[in-house]
């Protein structure tokens with residue numbers, strides 16, 4: 001998938017339909033990984049194995065985004081992508097295997113995610129954090145720039161239907177485990193996400209009870 005030269009991205013002379021076919025093939029393969037991960041999380045939480053998979057209706061959107069980070073002479077001043085958590089259900093990230101840059105935050109510290117060949121990185125995202133009532137959380141991450149090398153990544157974001165009510169799975173709630181997030185219609189959540197991202201804040205934090 002990679003086409004990078006020291007002077008910038010190379011666009012091989014391949015047709016639009018070739019890219020479409022490759023992306024469609026990729027999307028259909030990673031969908032199986034998405035469902036496997038969602039089922040595994042449900043199993044770990046001891047709820048109906050299909051609970052999260054069933055939250056993805058035919059109307060639920062999925063987006064692919066190619067990120068290109070050119071070399072930057074001042075990584076100390078410029079980020080490739082500012083700190084955020086992904087807003088949807090799950091993100092599958094296909095990272096450049098030769099250049100690092102992705103960092104994950106934990107307890108206020110940043111950790112480098114190693115660049116590894118043949119590796120997909122799966123991010124649990126905000127909607128899934130709400131649905132699992134905060135047992136598994138959506139990690140804050142960012143991308144730092146590199147003086148010499150450019151970098152590519154492909155992120156596929158799986159979201160939920162815009163009209164869906166976002167709320168913790170009923171199977172995870174009882175008298176001792178009350179909901180930790182306020183309910184919200186998914187489209188209102190998405191609208192809030194972008195507004196908060198611009199301000200460098202996380203919308204999900206405003207929904208915590």
Ligand SMILES: O=C(O)CCC(=O)C(=O)O
Pocket residue numbers: 065067081086093095102141143152153155
């Ligand atoms: O480029 C990366 O490694 C991360 C991209 C990312 O976090 C995003 O697109 O939301």
Ligand SMILES: [Fe+2]
Pocket residue numbers: 084085086141
């Ligand atoms: Fe992200």
